[in-house]
Amino acid sequence: MFKKILIANRGEIAVRILRALREMGISAVAVYSDVDRAALHVRLAAEAYGIGPAPSRESYLSIEKIIKAAKSARCDAIHPGYGFLAENAAFARACKEADIKFIGPSAEAMERLGSKTAARQLAREAGVPTVPGTLEPLRSSEEALIAARNAGFPVVLKAIAGGGGKGMRAVEHEADLHAAFRDASSEALNAFGDGRLFLEKYLARPRHIEIQVLGDEHGNMVYVGERECSVQRRHQKVIEEAPSPVMTPELRSAMGEAAVKLARSGGYTNAGTMEFLVDASRKFFFLEMNTRLQVEHPVTEMVTSLDLVKLQIRIAAGEKLALRQEDVVLNGHAIECRVYAEDSDNNFLPSPGTITQYRAAGGPGIRVDDGVYSGWTVPNEYDPMLGKVIAWGKDRSEAIARLRGAVAETRASGIKTNLGLFAKILTTDDFIRGDVYTRWLDDFLARNDEPVLRSSGSSKLSLEAKVALIAAALRYESQHGPEKEMAGNSRQTASKWKLDGRMDQLKREPRGTR
Amino acid sequence: MKLAIQLGSATHTLELSRVEHKVQGTIDGVAVEADCVEIAPGIYSVLIEGHSFEASVEPFGEDLRITIGGRELAVQVRDPRKWHRNHSASASSEVRQNVLAPMPGRVVRVLVALGETVKVGQGIAVVEAMKMQNEVRSPKAGKVERLLVKEGRPVNTGETIAVVA
Numbered sequence: 134m135f136k137k138i139l140i141a142n143r144g145e146i147a148v149r150i151l152r153a154l155r156e157m158g159i160s161a162v163a164v165y166s167d168v169d170r171a172a173l174h175v176r177l178a179a180e181a182y183g184i185g186p187a188p189s190r191e192s193y194l195s196i197e198k199i200i201k202a203a204k205s206a207r208c209d210a211i212h213p214g215y216g217f218l219a220e221n222a223a224f225a226r227a228c229k230e231a232d233i234k235f236i237g238p239s240a241e242a243m244e245r246l247g248s249k250t251a252a253r254q255l256a257r258e259a260g261v262p263t264v265p266g267t268l269e270p271l272r273s274s275e276e277a278l279i280a281a282r283n284a285g286f287p288v289v290l291k292a293i294a295g296g297g298g299k300g301m302r303a304v305e306h307e308a309d310l311h312a313a314f315r316d317a318s319s320e321a322l323n324a325f326g327d328g329r330l331f332l333e334k335y336l337a338r339p340r341h342i343e344i345q346v347l348g349d350e351h352g353n354m355v356y357v358g359e360r361e362c363s364v365q366r367r368h369q370k371v372i373e374e375a376p377s378p379v380m381t382p383e384l385r386s387a388m389g390e391a392a393v394k395l396a397r398s399g400g401y402t403n404a405g406t407m408e409f410l411v412d413a414s415r416k417f418f419f420l421e422m423n424t425r426l427q428v429e430h431p432v433t434e435m436v437t438s439l440d441l442v443k444l445q446i447r448i449a450a451g452e453k454l455a456l457r458q459e460d461v462v463l464n465g466h467a468i469e470c471r472v473y474a475e476d477s478d479n480n481f482l483p484s485p486g487t488i489t490q491y492r493a494a495g496g497p498g499i500r501v502d503d504g505v506y507s508g509w510t511v512p513n514e515y516d517p518m519l520g521k522v523i524a525w526g527k528d529r530s531e532a533i534a535r536l537r538g539a540v541a542e543t544r545a546s547g548i549k550t551n552l553g554l555f556a557k558i559l560t561t562d563d564f565i566r567g568d569v570y571t572r573w574l575d576d577f578l579a580r581n582d583e584p585v586l587r588s589s590g591s592s593k594l595s596l597e598a599k600v601a602l603i604a605a606a607l608r609y610e611s612q613h614g615p616e617k618e619m620a621g622n623s624r625q626t627a628s629k630w631k632l633d634g635r636m637d638q639l640k641r642e643p644r645g646t647r
Numbered sequence: 648m649k650l651a652i653q654l655g656s657a658t659h660t661l662e663l664s665r666v667e668h669k670v671q672g673t674i675d676g677v678a679v680e681a682d683c684v685e686i687a688p689g690i691y692s693v694l695i696e697g698h699s700f701e702a703s704v705e706p707f708g709e710d711l712r713i714t715i716g717g718r719e720l721a722v723q724v725r726d727p728r729k730w731h732r733n734h735s736a737s738a739s740s741e742v743r744q745n746v747l748a749p750m751p752g753r754v755v756r757v758l759v760a761l762g763e764t765v766k767v768g769q770g771i772a773v774v775e776a777m778k779m780q781n782e783v784r785s786p787k788a789g790k791v792e793r794l795l796v797k798e799g800r801p802v803n804t805g806e807t808i809a810v811v812a
Contacts, residue, residue, distance in 0.1 A: 483777035
C-alpha cells in the first residue's frame with residue numbers, strides 16, 4: 134500500500150480524499166495556490182505545499198509544479214479528485230514517467246473513453262446504444278432528410294459550433310425539415326460564423342441516469358448501481374440521487390452490463406461513470422464517460438456502504454477487487470444537493486466573499502462533504518461549489534424529508550448560496566413524484582420567478598414578509614438609530630427606540646453627546 | 648419608531664417600539680408583536696405568532712437584502728425623520744442613479760464611455776467572478792455622468808460602477 138499520497142485538488146473533494154487517507158493510515162499531502170493558504174484542506178493535511186498564484190493555469194493545472202511537489206515530498210501516488218487535471222491524459226503520463234502512481238485509469242484508456250466522439254464510436258462497435266443520428270456534419274437538407282428517416286422523427290438539428298440553443302431546431306414532421314435546416318443553419322452562421330449542422334433523434338423528456346463502474350488491474354469489473362442526475366440547471370447537475378426513482382431491476386442490469394462492456398472494451402480500470410439518457414419508454418442511450426471520481430459519488434456510497442475513494446486507492450495499489458457483482462446490494466435511498474456560492478434569487482450570480490457564519494446540518498442520515506468554515510473567504514478564482522449536503526433514508530420519502538430539514542439547517546452568512554432553491558425544489562410535487570427530466574429545472578425556474586410575499590389565497594402579509602420588515606427595521610435602527618443619544622438616558626427602559634413625538638425634541642440635541 | 652419600508656412592489660408603514668428583545672407596534676395599522684434577538688451582526692432570530700425564523704440582513708448599496716429560510720428579499724427603508732431633510736436630494740436621486748456591482752469580482756470590460764448616452768438595460772461593464780462573466784446594466788436611460796471603475800480592477804458588492812443621470 135502507498136505511504137504518502139498527494140491530493141492534486143482543493144475544496145470539498147480534497148477534504149473528502151484526505152479523510153479516506155486518514156482512515157487508511159496514509160499520509161496526506163495538500164497543495165494550494167496563494168489564495169488557498171488558509172483553505173480547509175491545507176489545515177487538515179499532514180503536509181502542504183504552495184504551488185503558485187491563484188489562476189488555476191499557474192497552480193492546480195500546472196503538471197510541472199504538481200509533479201515537482203509530489204517528488205520533493207516523496208509521494209508514491211497522486212489522487213487528482215475531479216476537475217482540474219483529473220481527466221488530463223498528459224498528466225497521467227507525466228505521473229507514470231515520474232514513477233508516481235496516478236489514481237485513475239491509464240492515459241490510453243482515458244483517451245479512448247474520455248473523448249465524446251471516440252467513446253461513442255467505441256459504444257457503437259460494442260453494441261451499446263447511442264442517441265441515433267449523425268456524428269459528421271450534414272452537407273445539405275437532402276442529406277439531413279436521409280439521416281432523419283434513419284434516426285426516426287422527431288429529430289433535432291444542432292449547430293456543430295453550437296451552444297445556448299442557437300442554431301438548434303426540433304423537427305417533428307418530414308415536411309418541416311427543409312425550412313428548419315435553412316433557419317438553423319443561418320442562425321448558426323450568424324451566431325458562430327459556422328453554419329454546419331448535425332442531427333440527433335429528439336428525446337422529448339429524457340432523464341440523465343449514470344452507472345458507476347469499478348474495475349481493478351486484474352480484469353475484474355463491476356457496476357455499483359446508478360445515479361439519477363436529471364435535476365440540472367443549464368446542463369449543470371444540481372441534485373443527484375440513488376437509486377433512480379424510475380429504475381427497475383431489469384433496466385439496471387441491462388444498463389450496468391452495457392456500461393461494464395463498454396468500459397472493458399476501452400481497457401478501463403479504477404472508478405468511472407457512464408452517462409446515459411433514458412427516454413419515457415425506458416430506452417437508454419450512451420452519452421459519454423467520465424473517467425474519474427464524480428462529484429455525486431456520495432449517494433452511491435450511502436446506498437451501497439462502499440467507500441469509492443478507498444476502493445480507488447486500493448485498486449491503484451494493485452489490489453484485487455474483493456467485490457463480485459452479486460455482492461453489490463442497494464439499501465435505502467440517498468439524495469445530494471450541491472451547495473454553490475451563487476445567488477439563486479438573483480440570476481445565479483456568483484457570490485465569492487467571506488463566510489461570516491457557517492453552520493453545517495446534522496442529524497440522522499445526514500452527511501456533509503464541505504470545504505469551508507466560518508471566516509473562510511471563498512476565492513473568486515474557482516468553481517463556486519462550497520460543498521454537498523447528502524441525506525440517506527430507508528426510502529425516497531424519508532431521504533427527501535431529511536434533506537429538506539438539512540437544507541433548512543445549513544447556514545452560510547456573508548455570501549449568497551443556492552440553498553433557497555433546494556428548499557423550493559424539495560417541496561415541489563414534480564420532484565416528490567420523481568417526475569423530472571433534464572430540462573425540468575430550467576422549465577421550473579422559468580415558471581416560478583416571482584417570489585410569493587403574501588400568504589396564499591389571502592391579502593394578509595405572510596409571516597415571512599413580516600419578519601423581513603421587522604428585521605429590516607431593526608437593522609436600519611442599529612445603523613442609523615438614536616441609541617447612542619439614548620444610552621444612559623433614564624427613560625431607556627421605556628423604549629430604546631424613540632417614539633415619533635420625541636423626535637423633534639431629540640433632534641435639537643447635539644449629535645454624539647455621549 | 649416610524650419607517651416606510653418597500654418590499655416587492657408594496658410600501659409598508661411600520662410603527663414599532665422595542666423593550667429589550669420584545670418588539671411591539673403595527674405594520675400597516677395591524678398590530679404585530681415579535682421577540683427578536685440579534686445572534687450575530689445582522690442575523691436575527693425572530694419569534695412571531697409562535698413561529699421561529701432566522702433572518703440575515705445585509706446592505707446592498709442603499710437597500711437591504713434579507714435572507715429568510717434560504718429565500719432572499721430586497722427591501723428599501725425610508726425614514727420619515729429624514730424625509731424633509733433629504734427631500735431635495737431624493738428628488739435629484741430619481742433622475743440620477745448609481746449602477747452597482749451585484750457581486751464581488753473583477754471588471755473585465757467597460758462597455759461605455761464617460762458622457763455617453765445609454766438606454767435602459769444597456770450594458771455598462773462586465774464583471775467576472777468564479778469564471779463567470781456577468782454584464783452589469785443601466786437601470787435607467789440617460790447620460791453616463793461618472794465612471795468609477797477601470798478594466799482589471801476588483802469591485803465589491805454594492806460598489807458604484809457608474810452614475811447615470
